[in-house]
Amino acid sequence: MPAVVLIGAQWGDEGKGKATDLLGSRVDYVVKFNGGNNAGHTVVIGNEKYALHLLPSGILTPGVTPVIANGVVVDVEVLFHELNALLARGLDVSKLLISANAHVITQYHRTMDKVTERFLGRRNIGTTGRGIGPAYADKINRVGIRIQDIFDENILRQKVEGALDQKNHLLVKVYNRRAIAASEIVNELLGYAERLRPMVADTGLILNQALDAGKTVLFEGGQATMLDVDHGTYPFVTSSNATSGGAATGSGVAPNRFDRVIGIVKAYTTRVGSGPFPTELFDEWGEFLRANGFEFGTTTGRPRRCGWYDAPIARYSARVNGITDFVLTKLDVLTGLEKIQVCVAYDIDGVRVDEVPVNQTDFHHAVPIYQEFPGWTEDITGATSFDELPKNARDYVLAVEAMSGSRISAIGVGPGRDAIVVRHDLLG
Ligand code: GDP
Ligand code: IMO
Ligand code: MG
Numbered sequence: 001m002p003a004v005v006l007i008g009a010q011w012g013d014e015g016k017g018k019a020t021d022l023l024g025s026r027v028d029y030v031v032k033f034n035g036g037n038n039a040g041h042t043v044v045i046g047n048e049k050y051a052l053h054l055l056p057s058g059i060l061t062p063g064v065t066p067v068i069a070n071g072v073v074v075d076v077e078v079l080f081h082e083l084n085a086l087l088a089r090g091l092d093v094s095k096l097l098i099s100a101n102a103h104v105i106t107q108y109h110r111t112m113d114k115v116t117e118r119f120l121g122r123r124n125i126g127t128t129g130r131g132i133g134p135a136y137a138d139k140i141n142r143v144g145i146r147i148q149d150i151f152d153e154n155i156l157r158q159k160v161e162g163a164l165d166q167k168n169h170l171l172v173k174v175y176n177r178r179a180i181a182a183s184e185i186v187n188e189l190l191g192y193a194e195r196l197r198p199m200v201a202d203t204g205l206i207l208n209q210a211l212d213a214g215k216t217v218l219f220e221g222g223q224a225t226m227l228d229v230d231h232g233t234y235p236f237v238t239s240s241n242a243t244s245g246g247a248a249t250g251s252g253v254a255p256n257r258f259d260r261v262i263g264i265v266k267a268y269t270t271r272v273g274s275g276p277f278p279t280e281l282f283d284e285w286g287e288f289l290r291a292n293g294f295e296f297g298t299t300t301g302r303p304r305r306c307g308w309y310d311a312p313i314a315r316y317s318a319r320v321n322g323i324t325d326f327v328l329t330k331l332d333v334l335t336g337l338e339k340i341q342v343c344v345a346y347d348i349d350g351v352r353v354d355e356v357p358v359n360q361t362d363f364h365h366a367v368p369i370y371q372e373f374p375g376w377t378e379d380i381t382g383a384t385s386f387d388e389l390p391k392n393a394r395d396y397v398l399a400v401e402a403m404s405g406s407r408i409s410a411i412g413v414g415p416g417r418d419a420i421v422v423r424h425d426l427l428g
Contacts, residue, residue, distance in 0.1 A: 008224025009263035009317035011271035015329035017041025020057035028215040030058020033250030034240040035222030036073040038128040040298025070101035071250020073135040099203040100148040109134040126273030136239035204252025219247040236275025244321040263323035270304040279307035293333040311403035316356040318405030329412035337375040343368035381414040
């Protein structure tokens with residue numbers, strides 16, 4: 001089972017970091033293929049808690065080669081900060097590889113992210129402000145800076161000047177900000193060259209050779225299906241392909257090499273930032289989920305919007321990604337609820353709709369049709385097998401599985417590395 005993709009099936013923060021860490025000891029490479037330091041993965045190992053943003057979660061596992069592939073946008077300053085923090089905690093980070101073709105997030109991308117959000121006012125996206133959208137926009141506009149450009153001063157200067165040409169007009173004339181000097185950016189990036197050089201590689205070639213040699217490669221998605229720029233709730237999305245297809249374009253490994261797609265899905269739903277969210281709760285139950293699930297962003301600290309499980313979204317994710325196995329996380333957070341609701345379909349302007357509607361306006365109007373399940377009060381955080389879960393918890397999992405378009409192969413019952421119930425081997 002050599003090439004496995006792991007992606008978020010909702011709006012992010014499903015527990016991808018923990019799931020990647022769980023599989024870490026059995027894989028040789030963990031590849032980040034999309035996004036950048038907008039991601040926030042919390043991994044709890046014993047009494048130690050790690051918050052990763054740009055680095056793949058596999059960096060925490062000795063023996064794993066972590067890879068930042070071509071589909072990622074890299075803020076090099078953030079990269080060095082994160083590496084330093086892990087080094088200070090005694091971790092070996094020397095194996096990290098970065099694609100020469102990955103794009104670079106610079107100061108002007110961060111600035112553009114913030115000023116455009118402010119300009120949008122009430123219509124803002126609620127981005128993480130890390131420069132992700134503007135860096136991907138430059139990539140598509142063919143004025144991006146790639147990691148390899150940092151090692152060629154002439155090319156770098158030309159490209160930065162080209163990229164700033166239009167932006168400075170915008171910054172000064174539209175946004176009333178100061179112009180950014182190309183030399184300032186060039187000098188900053190050149191200053192990173194020496195430390196960066198040994199990490200930079202042809203990662204597409206290395207990953208294909210690793211697969212040829214029978215190694216196991218895990219592709220760890222950032223963000224999630226409903227934040228995907230093509231398949232999510234556009235325009236309230238991130239600027240990359242967070243779905244499984246992104247693993248191919250974002251890494252240089254062809255689609256026919258992937259063997260399995262693992263979808264991470266929470267036992268309820270959360271979302272950070274703006275955009276439609278049919279099952280969102282504004283009452284005490286939403287507050288219950290936020291408090292019990294510690295639903296505050298790993299990257300920005302913002303309280304996450306919380307709501308019930310949405311089965312049409314899980315089915316949509318199963319279809320778009322080709323999910324072979326779900327990991328249902330945070331089941332323990334539902335403990336103590338007398339009744340649990342699951343959205344089984346939507347009422348859209350008086351009509352029952354069973355699937356995620358293609359029309360964005362319809363999705364904004366979608367009112368969930370719920371099925372109610374009885375809750376449980378027993379503490380499940382120590383459960384090690386499915387049979388140990390209370391009957392109502394088992395029934396909830398089985399009902400959700402029947403509605404979600406693929407089997408649930410593992411169930412998260414707590415934040416810790418071992419707090420997971422496995423029903424089917426995720427790599428077997
Ligand atoms: P990611 O972005 O998908 O990697 O997820 P985050 O790390 O942003 O958010 C998931 C949070 O839930 C983290 O704080 C995890 O430690 C925590 N977590 C993961 N799985 C479980 C689980 O099964 N139960 C509980 N209670 N917490 C979990
Ligand atoms: P992980 O990997 C949850 C959201 C932002 C905003 C939108 C666009 O931890 O699941 P961006 O800065 O990417 O341009 O913001 O996407 N967003 C996330 N929400 N989890 C994430 O990552 C996210 N990364 C971006 O809140 O609504
Ligand atoms: Mg997160």
